[in-house]
Amino acid sequence: MDLEEEIAKPTVDEMSVRPNLDNYQEMTATFEWEDMYSELDWLPGGGLNKAYECIDRHAEGPKRNKPALIWEGKNGEQETYTFQELRRETNKVANALNEIGIKKGDRVFLFLERIPELYFSFFGILKIGAIAGPLFSAFGPDPVRDRLEDAGAVALLTSPDLRERVATIIDDLPALKHVIVINKDGRHENPPMGSKDVSYETIVGAASDEFTIENTTMYDYSVMHYTSGTTGKPKGAVHRHLAIVQQYATGKWVLDLQEDDLYWCTADPGWVTGTSYGMFAPWSNGVTQLIDESGFSASRWYEMIQRHKVTVWYTAPTAVRMLMKAGEDIPARYDLSSLRHINSVGEPLNPEAVVWGQGVFGQPIHDNWWQTETGAILIANYAWMPVRPGSMGRPIPGIRVGILDDEYNELPPGQDGHLAIRSGWPSQFHSYWQAPERYNSRFLKGWYITGDKARQDEDGYFWFMGRADDVINTAGHLVGPFEVESALIEHPAVAEAGVIGKPDPIAMEVVKAFVALKEGYEVTDELRRDLNRFARTKLSSAVAPREIEFVDSLPKTRSGKIMRRLLKARELGLPEGDISTLEDD
8 A cells, every 4th residue: 555545534423513524624613612611510610620520420420330440450450440439439539638638739649550549549639639740650769759859749659669669769858748558459468668658558448438529620730741851850741620621522533432432542641641541531531441550562452452342542653563563463363343443642653554554453543643731632633534644634623733934933834844833722731840931932922832843735734744853954955854764664674763863064964763673684784785775765865864773672752752862862972861751671
């Protein structure tokens, strides 16, 4: 199949304020976010709370006995919780937190594996009006300390094993009053307990399962996600309860969540996708979702889809490439016919992966674009929309996207520039915690400047070109690394590729590629020459890599983004900056 072809998907049934092939243009021209408000249940007095929208409103209605969470543990455990049971468990956490003095506005962080108690705790935090701060469970002590210290966190929920990992930093955090240790099912025989430690099982077990949610407003803070930059320590992007409006809407519009779906988001809850689309979107839509504690395994993932009859699947490009690397023989052993919609996010999805999905699953994988700061999807390939492999798709209703020049003036279709969003969408982050100057620097002339480079085609599809500081200028040619990486990945030997601009005294920069091979291929000079020839057939000689270096793996964040700045820093012998989100080898 030609990668330039559009891959068509059948249209879906029209539902209330749900775009489709016929009404998309009209809806994008006339939609106002207030149109969505009536689909939510507001607290008495006009308040808004994410926990109520995701759990209590279903627990108090006809979905009370519907499974909300189906959990599979790493040791073979299985647990299922209805919306009514989730309400009780989250109420108990809320009461327990209140009992030990945690109150509205306090920052409470979660440093946990994917266990049900993480989800109980997360929504219990929101019910008391506190701010939840999810952390990657693979963090070491330094990134945990940096985030808790910056946020002034008063409590940390963790497990005995992870508690041991960060034991050395607990006393360095004077604002931290409580370390709540969750010893799930007694997995740890003798959990260590420090002076700040309390047992989750003790305080939650004694708590009432009735609770009146704090009357939060739509403007109250709800969740804090830390983002890393090229320099300096990570900053906390803070979101409001109002974000649930857009998370609910995009769950319907982009993920196409429907009443009888079994949904699976593979993202870690420490990453924004794991909260916005691993908690808020599915449960605000009243959908059953699968949670898997174990890590990646191609055969396990396919088996999970087959056994649970997963219908909507949201994963990451890195995972897709790992599935591609494992080959097509493994999925052929499983019945994957339950899948009707597959989505991907984390970094741009290579065209080859979109086409691979069509061959293996009988449908393309739908890429979409958003950031930690945006809080929810802004640009997407919808279930009903013809997919153009390599494109981010088209904006959701209510979102104005622009391509700007270096003076931040809007450019016409067909020109590369800064990807920007007109400010004011519901899930827009409200601040960088204690960093107002950095926050204000992201907004110019009424636009949120994303830091990405992109272009728009004549039909309104957007195409990612790279981060603003990743774009390579080689002899006056502006080269997007993603374009080169996508070409290299089409070679049968290549599993992953990362591309940087390497300084050159004549051309300013030359393109250098770092390539990880698939199993069964060996590094040889002949293979390097073949890759060079292959790249030149896909790209012009000015764009193709001048240098290719073979590596065992590429540095990536745990959300799946290749850290090109780290490749460049190592190539040039420069400081690596913040690497707290670096995936373990």
